[in-house]
Amino acid sequence: MALTNIGLFGRRNVGKSSLVNLLSGQEISIVSSVPGTTTDAVRKRIELPDMGKCLLIDTAGIDDSGDLGTMRVEKSAAIARQVDIALILFTNNIFGKEERELLEFFRDEDTPVILVHNQSDLVPLDPAVAVELAETYHIDVVEFSCKNTDIQGSESAVELLLAYLYKAYLQVAPYQQRGMFEGLDYSRVLLVCPIDSEAPEGRLILPQAMAIRELLDKRAIVSVVQPDTLKQYLETSPLPELVVTDSQVFSEVAAVVPASVPLTSFSVLMARKSSCYKHYLEGTPKISNLQDGDRILILESCTHHSSCEDIGRVKLPALFRKFTGKSLEFDVVAGLDKIERNISEYSMVVQCGGCMITSKQLHMRLKPAIKAGIPVANYGMAIAYMKGVKLSADGIR
Ligand SMILES: Nc1nc2c(ncn2[C@@H]2O[C@H](COP(=O)(O)OP(=O)(O)OP(=O)(O)O)[C@@H](O)[C@H]2O)c(=O)[nH]1
Ligand SMILES: [Mg+2]
Structure with missing residues (x-):
């Protein structure tokens, strides 16, 4: 199970850092x-009971002012977009404009929120405030204190908070990524990684590094070759149980690897990780239904990787046009930028591997298209389909 990002938000001095320290049992953040x-x-x-690995993110106050303060507020807002679960802390029964805007933002993003009235040892939660919030937003408030965690009587406030966190976690768990190789039990795996002019200097790209790491964790034996040494490897070494290739050389690799050996690509494995995989499986074959004049949205989630950029802007559109023989229009939206056109103007949405965004961000990105019944595909699955590599529901040839 992947890491759950939990963000703590609220005005300055409400005790965000104190709560991070309390939950982690360490003096991580400076409190003053x-x-x-x-x-x-x-x-x-940190590890939380029943939730496994979590990342607590302590942020700057949402009410900070001045030039630097504004920058901090913007930084906190950027973090708000990345979290799976949000805690909004407030004190003194002050749940004002800032908190309400933040709460509504999280609502729009489908991010579960837990409201925490902190410093309740100094000023207890006013029941009228709790009722108003329950009526307006259908949300409970946890009466809390970092200084006196027995504030809830027999049930400690920390236990209550953990129970709320677990409830929120169950809400986001369906978005959580699976491992690239989850459910695939291969102990000898060959990876084909082209090192061409588009490869980054001195390192592997993230999906390749992630695959190696995951296979090592599984105690698998991993071999790595470039496309031009693949043949030599296959002639001189015992056959691998699975071959994973870069999508761009899918057909070349498929031609050389014996049909008896399961074959897939890094981006198909990235697609498998995602909660949208079943939508990709359904959407990808719809490429064959595209018509002249159809518009396709390409969602490219990293902004800095030149090889992805080239795939999204040049190679993929060329492949689509060649495969369908239709005149198609393409829009590329990078990073988490806004999608300018109405989603209903698109006949298909194609998402990149999404290795630079969280699974929830990816899910939220594709949600409008899925809701509107527009077929969604992913780079690797679309490429495999158009290159004639037939994949099973498990993403394997
Ligand atoms: N009495 C009491 N004091 C608290 C509680 N939680 C935090 N404090 C105190 O409140 C002050 C602010 O706490 P921080 O944890 O630094 O607050 P913060 O929200 O991280 O503040 P910024 O980093 O400035 O945004 C410190 O003096 C804490 O010791 C609490 O539950 N009760
Ligand atoms: Mg702080």
Whole structure:
């Protein structure tokens, strides 16, 4: 199960850093009575009961002012977009404009929120405030104190908070990524990684590095070759149980690897990880139904990787046009940029591997298309389909 990102938000001095320290059992974040103590976000990996690995993200106050303060507020807003679960802390029964805007933002993003009235040892939660929030937003408030965690009587406030966190976690669990090789039990795997002019200097790209790491974790034996040494490898070494290739050389590799050996690509494995995989499986064959004048949206989630950029802007559109023989229009939207056109103007949406965004971000990105019944595909699956590589429901040839 992947890491669950839990963000703590609220005004300055409400006790965000104190709560991070309390949950992690360590003095991770600096706590002080000076408002604006936390400037840059502080991240701490912890294990929470039943939820496994979580990343706590302590943020700067949402009410900070001045030039630097505004930058901090913007930084907190950027983090708000990345979290799976949000805690909004408030004190003194003040749940004002900032908190309401934040709460509504999370609602729009389908991010579960837990409201925490902190410092309740100083000023207890006013039942009228709790009722108003319950009526307006259908949300409970946890009465909490970092200083006196027995505030809830027999049930400690920490236990109550953990119970709320677990409830929120169950809501986001369906988005959580699976491993690239989850459900695939191969102990000898060959990876085909082209090192061409588009490869980054001195390192492997993320899906390749992730695959190697995951296979090593599974105690599999991993071999790595370039496309031009693949033949030599197959002639001189025992046959691998699975071959994983870069999508761009899918057909070349498929021609050389014996039909008896299961074959897939890094981007298909990335697609398998995602909660959208079943939509990709359904959507990809719809490429064959595209008509002249159809418009296709390409969602490219990293902004810095030149080889992805080239695939999304040049290679994929060329492949679509060649395969369908139709005149098609393409829009590329990079990063988490806004999609300008109405989603209903598109006949298909093609998502990149999504290795640079969280599974929830990917899910949210594709949700409007899925809701509107527009076929969605992923780079690797679309490429395999158009290159004539037939994949099973498990993503394997
Ligand atoms: N009495 C009481 N004091 C608390 C509680 N939680 C935090 N504090 C105190 O409140 C002050 C602010 O706590 P922080 O954890 O630094 O607050 P913060 O929200 O991280 O503040 P910024 O980083 O400035 O945004 C510190 O003096 C804490 O010791 C609480 O539940 N009760
Ligand atoms: Mg702080």
